[in-house]
Amino acid sequence: MKIGVFVCHCGTNIAATVDVERVSQEAAKEPRVKFSTTYRYMCSDPGQNLIKEAVKKHHLDRIVIASCSPSLHEKTFRKCAEKAGVNPYLMEMANIREHCSWVHQDRVEATAKAIELIRLALAKVSRNKPLEYLYIPIEKKVLIIGGGIAGIQSAIDIAFANYPAVILEREPSIGGRMARFDKTFPTLDCAACILTPKMVTVSQSKHVTMHTYSEIEGVKGHVGDFTVTIRKKARSVDINKCTGCGACYNKCPVRVPSEFDMGLGKRTAIYIPFPQAVPNVPVIDRQNCLWFTKQKCGICKKICPFEAIDYDMQDEIIEEKFGAIIVASGFTQFNHAVYGEYGYGKYKDAITGLHFERMANSSGPTGGKIIRPSDGKEARDVVFIQCVGSRDEQKGLSYCSRLCCMYTAKHALLLKEHNKDAQAYVFYIDIRAAGKNYEEFVKKVQDEYGAVYLRGRVSRIFEKSGKLIVRGADTLSGAQIEIKADLVVLATGLVAQPDAPGLARMLHIPYDRNNLFTEAHPKLAPVETITSGVFLTGACQSPKDIPDTVATASAASVKALGLMVQDRLQREPLVAKVDAKTCSGCFACIQACSFTAIEEEEIEDKRLKKKRLIAKVLEGVCTGCGNCTAVCRMSAIDLEGFSNRQIMEEIEAL
Amino acid sequence: MTATEGSPERKRGKDKKDWEPRIVGFLCKWCSYAGADLAGTSRLQYPPNIRIVRVPCSGRVNPLFVLKCLVNGIDGVLVSGCHIGDCHYSEGNFYARRRFVILKRLLEYLGIDPRRFQMSWISASEGDKWARVVKELVEEIKQAGPNTEFRKGI
Numbered sequence: 001m002k003i004g005v006f007v008c009h010c011g012t013n014i015a016a017t018v019d020v021e022r023v024s025q026e027a028a029k030e031p032r033v034k035f036s037t038t039y040r041y042m043c044s045d046p047g048q049n050l051i052k053e054a055v056k057k058h059h060l061d062r063i064v065i066a067s068c069s070p071s072l073h074e075k076t077f078r079k080c081a082e083k084a085g086v087n088p089y090l091m092e093m094a095n096i097r098e099h100c101s102w103v104h105q106d107r108v109e110a111t112a113k114a115i116e117l118i119r120l121a122l123a124k125v126s127r128n129k130p131l132e133y134l135y136i137p138i139e140k141k142v143l144i145i146g147g148g149i150a151g152i153q154s155a156i157d158i159a160f161a162n163y164p165a166v167i168l169e170r171e172p173s174i175g176g177r178m179a180r181f182d183k184t185f186p187t188l189d190c191a192a193c194i195l196t197p198k199m200v201t202v203s204q205s206k207h208v209t210m211h212t213y214s215e216i217e218g219v220k221g222h223v224g225d226f227t228v229t230i231r232k233k234a235r236s237v238d239i240n241k242c243t244g245c246g247a248c249y250n251k252c253p254v255r256v257p258s259e260f261d262m263g264l265g266k267r268t269a270i271y272i273p274f275p276q277a278v279p280n281v282p283v284i285d286r287q288n289c290l291w292f293t294k295q296k297c298g299i300c301k302k303i304c305p306f307e308a309i310d311y312d313m314q315d316e317i318i319e320e321k322f323g324a325i326i327v328a329s330g331f332t333q334f335n336h337a338v339y340g341e342y343g344y345g346k347y348k349d350a351i352t353g354l355h356f357e358r359m360a361n362s363s364g365p366t367g368g369k370i371i372r373p374s375d376g377k378e379a380r381d382v383v384f385i386q387c388v389g390s391r392d393e394q395k396g397l398s399y400c401s402r403l404c405c406m407y408t409a410k411h412a413l414l415l416k417e418h419n420k421d422a423q424a425y426v427f428y429i430d431i432r433a434a435g436k437n438y439e440e441f442v443k444k445v446q447d448e449y450g451a452v453y454l455r456g457r458v459s460r461i462f463e464k465s466g467k468l469i470v471r472g473a474d475t476l477s478g479a480q481i482e483i484k485a486d487l488v489v490l491a492t493g494l495v496a497q498p499d500a501p502g503l504a505r506m507l508h509i510p511y512d513r514n515n516l517f518t519e520a521h522p523k524l525a526p527v528e529t530i531t532s533g534v535f536l537t538g539a540c541q542s543p544k545d546i547p548d549t550v551a552t553a554s555a556a557s558v559k560a561l562g563l564m565v566q567d568r569l570q571r572e573p574l575v576a577k578v579d580a581k582t583c584s585g586c587f588a589c590i591q592a593c594s595f596t597a598i599e600e601e602e603i604e605d606k607r608l609k610k611k612r613l614i615a616k617v618l619e620g621v622c623t624g625c626g627n628c629t630a631v632c633r634m635s636a637i638d639l640e641g642f643s644n645r646q647i648m649e650e651i652e653a654l
Numbered sequence: 655m656t657a658t659e660g661s662p663e664r665k666r667g668k669d670k671k672d673w674e675p676r677i678v679g680f681l682c683k684w685c686s687y688a689g690a691d692l693a694g695t696s697r698l699q700y701p702p703n704i705r706i707v708r709v710p711c712s713g714r715v716n717p718l719f720v721l722k723c724l725v726n727g728i729d730g731v732l733v734s735g736c737h738i739g740d741c742h743y744s745e746g747n748f749y750a751r752r753r754f755v756i757l758k759r760l761l762e763y764l765g766i767d768p769r770r771f772q773m774s775w776i777s778a779s780e781g782d783k784w785a786r787v788v789k790e791l792v793e794e795i796k797q798a799g800p801n802t803e804f805r806k807g808i
Contacts, residue, residue: 069691070708071683095706098694103785104702113702120705510744530742574710592713594745625743626714630753642709644716650707651722654678 002034003125004060005118006051008042008067010097017101019111023066026115030122034058042067048080055084062086062128064121066094066114087130089573089641094121116654123653127646131573136620138224138569139323142560143168145216145503148176149546150328150538150553152198157557159207163564166209166320167202168216168230173277174199176330180260180274182360184546185410186441192276192363199278213283217317219325219506222597222621223533224569226322234313236284237270241308244272244280248300248309256288258365262355264373265365270300270309275363284309324533324560327517328553329503331539334389334396334493341460342388342490348374349468350461350488352388353407360414370418372486375466379422379487382415383470384408385458386428390493397514401493402543405432408491409442412451424451425483427458427472435545454481461488494543507534508595517541527556531595535559574641575622576629582636583614589628589637590615597621598628598637675729675795677704679788680715682747685736685777692781700788703795704732711735712773713746717757720771724761730795734774734787747775767798 005027009015020038028036035058039047042065054060063086065077070093078088096114104110142158144151147169158165167174178184179199181191202208217229237248252268260273267273269289270282290297291311301309333352337345349372362368370379386408389396405428412424431453433439445451458472470483496515497503504511509529510518517540520528527535535556538549563569576589580603590598601616615628615637626639638644681687687708693700709715712735723731733754735747754773762768772794774787 069687069694071688071691095691098691099706100694100702102694102697103700105699106702109702113705116705120707508744530744592749594743623743625711625746626709627711627743627746627749630714630716630749639710639714642714647707647709647716647719648722651678651719651726651728654676654705654723654726654728 001032001062001126002058002060003032003062003064003122004051004054004058005030005033005036005064005066005122006042006047006054007036007038007096007118008047008065009038009040010067010101011040014067014097014101014114017104017107017110018096018114019107022111023096023114023118027064027066027118027122030119032126033122034060043073043076048076048083051077051080052084055086060086061090062125063091064094064118064125065091066096066118066121068097069093069095069099089131090125090128092121092125092128094118119653120650123649124646127643127649129640129643131640134571134573134575134619135568136222136224136571138563138566139226139321140164140564141166141320141322142324142326142557142564143226143228143320143322144326144328146176146328146330146538146540147171147174147210147212148328148330148538149178149195149198150330150549151176151326152195152202153550153553154326154328154537154557154560155202155208156198156205157554158561158564159202159205161561161564162207163561164207164209166211166322168214169210169212170215171273172213172235172281172283173273173279174202174210174212175274175276175278177354178546179276180262180354180361181357182362182364183410183414185406186435186437188410188413196276199276203278210279212279216503216506221321222618223531223563224323225620226325226533228320228322228325230318230320232316232318234286234315235281236286236310236313237282238308238310238313239279239281241306242281243306245305246272247303247305249282251299251303253297253299254288254290256285261358261365262352264355264358284311324535324563325507326535326537326553326556326560327503327507327509327529327540328537328556329497329500329540331494331543332497334401334495336388336490336492338395339388341458342385342488343461347461347463347468347488348372349486350490352490352492353404353411356411356489360411360418368418370415370422370487377486378419379415380419381423381483381485382425382487382489383458383468383483383485384411384424384426384489384491385470386426386491388490388492389495391429397493397495399514399543400432402432403545404491404493405430405442406435406438406545408489409433409445409451411489413445413449416449416451424449425470425485426451426453427470428453428455429457435547456481494539496540500540507531509534509536527552527559533563571620572624572641574624574639575619576617576624576626576637576639578615578617579636579638580614582634584634584636585613585615586633587615588631588633592627592631594625594627595621595623597623673800675703675792675800676727677730677732677791677795678723678728679704679706679732679734680709680712680719681706682712682714682735682742683708683710684742685740686712686734686774686784688778689776689780689784692778693784694781696781698781698785700785701792703792704788711741711743711746712750713741713743713748715750715754717753720754720757724766724770724801727801729770729798729801730791731771732774732787732791733772734776737775737777740777766803769794769798770801
């Protein structure tokens, strides 16, 4: 074994506190050290050349670099070792900058510590094994969970790069929340006008497959090779035969509240959620269909000219392989029934923002009229209450939902546009309009549309002679306010989908205490997760407006495409390894593994002359955390790069 | 500790006057190691008694490592990981916490001063906490005195 030690001055960062020359001399005295030197900047090109030449000249087979933190330059020096003809994993770093020269001032003490840190690295490197990079193949297909604007944008981006994308959507149509909106702030584009072309693009793309009315049942595997189980719920309509003529739902006798219209309108039992639905294929709501509840009617089957109706259709379970997964599962609204002051959700005329969107929409249930749901009369005085659920640690959410200020301003504007005599009152805590042209938009609503903004909270809403009396405080004037409102619109916050934790567990991605999925790094990896190959977009990660959602969707697509374009994935070989001889098959490691990276494997034990089960590490899945090693009674499972022997050797060197 | 003393063996509590505690820290590379790096980047000063062994996760630390340190005469051992709930590997530090709570009790039962083995949860943004933890640890180990309880007999 011939180890080379390279001590870096890092300009004066190390050399000012640590006597690098002495460190190098001391290192040279250590056993197995063949060569030792110092250089001003070891990471620079001349520094790296110095390493390469020393390796050649002194036939070094292991390298210790005493410089900065491995978090900073481990990759640099591994590459350098590789170029010098030394296995990159026969290189170790001694952190004599962050952990030594920068935190100590006494030159003598710091020098002594630096010597010891090098001794530690020498001990470890002497036990290093040459390792080869792992390569895993990639299934060139991306799964997108959720068919809202986030999922749609991701699919378009991936299809544009000529890679196949599959959208999984549990509703009968893609479109998500955005399809329900009337206008979008701050430009007042009609949501349908900008969304439906994208929906059509997706449906016509030869690279995009849509599984609508489908749910995800399970995810197995790892980056490059996910196997996903999908339940395609029985639509009762053959998607291949149906042309979307609409004869069935025009004749269906059943009327139930429409989910799409937030219960403000009615739909039939066989229905498409909204006129621009993609795919434009109806679905039978079996809970309400007379055929399924009473074995009567059957009109739709009789009338369908294409024989597309199939009452006997069953749920279909399919399995598909994907190389990457984009999670675009979106959000839902905060349930305001927890607030007694707003009437526990029992007042018909206290609605949420999404109800308001449907009413404001000219193709919506009210034909664009802002009415009171209780009596259908046009609303004149409308009170908007912001931060319903948001920024309320007691009963609601600790966070700000980010878009309520903006959509409330938009509603106040739309109200005035739909009814010139209407008056909007907005109760707010703060106006948070941080976005391009957002502040200007709010200002416009206040100045040009006469919306009255009242800074304060509403203490109570109650019904009196057909009106909702809203009592609150205007903290700026210090006055008590009472408004006789026709309609109250609650700006309910955005919350994670109720089944988000289940999905997170399936995908092995973490989620926070609000059930929002956690990104790999809040600043530098905002659309990645710690599970490689799984990316996040949209409001499933944190409340986002449409511009931000679209931006993260494209970001996630780029990340997924970055995987798709590779022939195979290179991975660091720092994974767990099982010694088949000593593994007793207790499988404590399987329980300790958070990533299901360990499986049972049957081997032929030659000594015992029989078959037995031992643990097997799936190298592609293993993240190299080493938790399995600490629970192994036999020390049969070990972690490459941080092996028991390496660490023990370090301890012995102290 | 002086620079002329090359070998670590020479410093092991032979001379009580010059005795300085020797401490080993097992730091997970995602949080605590990065926190210690930040202490460096922020030029926070702390005593030079600690030697850091970098591990991928606090859950990687086998109790044997801790015992081995103590047997070898190390005066104090620290295991430090990400904050509970923030583990890079989702659950590693849960395992570590359970395991080392038991080990600490066991050590106490064996007659080892419990101050000799400690745990901390330090995030990558807590350079100041790292410096503080080391300072406090060194102080405590100084009070505990040289580790003679569990040393390999000659």
